[in-house]
Amino acid sequence: MTSSQNSPDIVSRSGAQSWFYSDVVKDHFFNPRNFMQDESSYADAAMGLVGSPACGDAMKVWIKADPQTERITDCKWKTFGCGSAIASTSMMSVMVTENGGMTLDEARQLKPQHIMERLGGLPARKIHCSVLGDKALRSAINDWYRRVGRLDKVEEGYGRIIDQETKVTDKDIEHAVLDGADTLEKVQAKLKVGIGNPACIPEVEQLMRFYRAKYFGV
Amino acid sequence: MTYMRRIYLDHAATTPVHPAVLKKMLPFFTQVYGNPSSFHTPGLEAKKAVDAARKSIAEKLNAHSDEMVFCSGGTASDNLAVHGIFGVEKAHRGHVITSAVEHPAVLEPLQHLVKRGKIELTVLPVDKSGKILIKDLVAALRPDTVLVSIMYANNEIGTIQPIAEIGRALLRWRKEKSTPYPYFHTDACQAAGTLDLDVEKLHVDLLTLNGSKIYGPKGVGLLFVRRGTKLDPQIRGGGQERGLRSGTENVPGIIGLAAALELAQANKEKENARLSKLRDKLIAGLLAMPKTRLNGHPTDRLPNNVNVSFMDIEGEAAVLYLDAQGIYCSTGSACASSSLDPSHVILATGVSYEAAHGSLRFTLGHSTKSSDIDYVLKTIPDIIAKLRLMSPVNLDMKHF
Known part of the structure; x- marks a missing residue:
């Protein structure tokens, strides 16, 4: 830095x-x-x-x-x-x-x-x-x-890869949140994101927070 | 370098050491340097000074000298209160009541005990002004409630809690149930410079003070422990502070804390009146700006606390722009903290995330003059206007 x-x-x-x-x-x-x-x-x-x-x-x-x-x-x-x-x-x-x-x-x-x-x-x-x-x-x-x-x-695409191991993207996380996953555990249960690559978990949690705020106002 | 006006409005974060306090402390670094535990003249000199400081603080609190436990700051004192109660065998499990607006120095140790399975915790909500309701507290009391910890005045929004009233309600409960529980702790760090600290009027068993919020030194604090309140020490060693806080006494710090408290309590009425006037002038000036709202209680707030949300902007950006103009304040925005959430205190008062992100806290102090408030009120509208011009957000105030 x-x-x-x-x-x-x-x-x-x-x-x-x-x-x-x-x-x-x-x-x-x-x-x-x-x-x-x-x-x-x-x-x-x-x-x-x-x-x-x-x-x-x-x-x-x-x-x-x-x-x-x-x-x-x-x-x-x-x-x-x-x-x-x-x-x-x-x-x-x-x-x-x-x-x-x-x-x-x-x-x-x-x-x-x-x-x-x-x-x-x-x-x-x-x-x-x-x-x-x-x-x-x-x-x-x-x-x-x-x-x-x-x-x-027009590229709607599959979004940005968050976890290089599982190739989970931000769009996947967005869909998981829309499907009702409101905790990291539930998102991981759907996507296995960050289980082999815990370094990406903070970003996953941040995205969850962002999408929860966007869609549910929480 | 060009001269820039410097206006420090973050006295809730910390205060400068008062010159008179520093003057009283200085001899204890180089001349009276003995260890109060030593059995010789230099040691005795230091012990006498610490005893005098202890007595002076005890008088301000209407308490006994043997009820004073010197610690290394407010956080250390809060931790001793919380962990100390639950380290004692009889009370090693139980129920605790606290509020949603407590300082992390109380909330974090409590959450730690919850995680360890040692306590069950009731976190009382607060109303729009940041106050708990006594009836909520009484309703939450259980036969196994061991500790109630409610802060005296809030560090972020300045709201003053009805501590004496809570204390009386707890006394009634104890009398009816013929039990010594629950113990009542209050964190009075923010209140110490401005409010009444008489523990007999407040009916508290444990009370936290801190040097660095009252023009005393950093690194020294105090826990008042009422006679009969059993605590398990968190730091063991040479048995100083009646075994409750081992370690060689911070003699200059203790002298400084006593001197600072003496000064603060002596000038309380006059300084409170002066600060309240400046506070209300600043609040009125800020609320006259479009799309602003006051956080906390309009009147039951510390005489030096102003906390206002500016809609459509983010607090950290405003803090940085104000910093560039020599105005030093703070924010409850998430971007200025290590978490992604804005201030838990402001959210607890029912304020929206949007408004919490745009909150600014100004805390006035000894150095604050009326002309400083004029300068702030002259400077801030352009900054807010510029940030709003840059912002894509334009919220409708009727929703906030």
Whole structure:
């Protein structure tokens, strides 16, 4: 983890631990790039929304792309979330539009870890705050293809692999939660996720929490 | 470097040591450095000082010197109270009543005992203001209830619990059932600087104090243990503190705790009146902003506590922006803690997750001036407006 040791730390409400943000994170947090200030000229732009204020993070992403080259020409966003959530979305908007813009296919490959690398790292337990931006982006890309009638390019897909051993994806976890699995044990009973690879369990639990908040408001 | 105004509004997290307290402590680092257990003059000097501090604190609590047990802080004292009660043979199993808004220093040891199968735990809900209802507590009492632990004033929302009233209800129960149980513990760490600590009025058997919340040093706390209340020591060794907390006394810390409590209790009325005025000014100013709500009780709250939720934004982001403007406060948002859930205290008052994520706590103190409150009220609207502009969320207040 790269972080500036000179910056003032923020002490958690429990007072138990503290952490530092890198200078790049702070720069993007205090001077966010490309955030949506006036939606009026984006009514027809492709848009993606993920998260909810109940689960602590919500992100909305608008994109415009050249119909010929499919390169992203503009990316705007709005984020409800903490310092790392805001900085991650800001950095993502820079990454997809810089150097002439990513193609939509390239942008689909963008992962939270690429954004984090450019941010100079995030404190370990802030990573969960930064994993939604790329999903909002992918959702906006699907919306772009839908709007131009290229339904063959809409990727509903099977989601992102959470557990390399069982190849369980976030979509699988979403379905398990919708099927009534409200504890880790019940999700594991359905999917065997994390049993051979316990390192992924925190992420599974976080996804469960997220989907439970999204669908059941708990 | 350019000058930046620094306004510390996190006195519930910790306070600076008062210069007068520090002055009283200093000789005990280099001049009166003896071990109070030693049988020579330097040892005796240290012992005398510790005895005087013990007597001074006992007087403030309307208690006896032999009821004071010095520990290494509020958490250590709370742990001694909880584990101590259940370490004693007769009471090694039983039922405990506590509240949903307790500090982790009480909740965690209790949950640990639940996991070990040693106790059954009733966690009382609180009303919208953060108070428990006495009738709920009385209804939860059982013949095997060994301990009731309810905090005096809440660290996050500042709500003051009716401790004396609870104490009287428990006395009646004991009398009717002719039993010494349940023992009554209160964590008074946040209350110590502002509220009445007379244990005879409060009818408590165990009471926790902490130096670092009342302009005393960190690393020192106290557990009042009423005569006849049996505790099992959690730290064994040389038998200091009547065997309840072994280890060489933290002499400068103990001197500092006594001096801090003396100062706090002496200036209580005046300082409470001053802080209440500033508190109400800050609350009124924040609530005048759109889409805000007060967390905790409107009046039965600590004179220095302000806790307000700003809808549509996330608290950690606001704390960081305020930090950049030299205003230091804290939040109950999940993003500012090690868990994924927002504050258990604010959620317990029935506030939605959305509002809990946007909560900010400002706790005032000695250094807080009226002009500081003006500066906060001048600075904060732009920050909240900027974060709201960045936020995709626009909740309808009629649901919150």
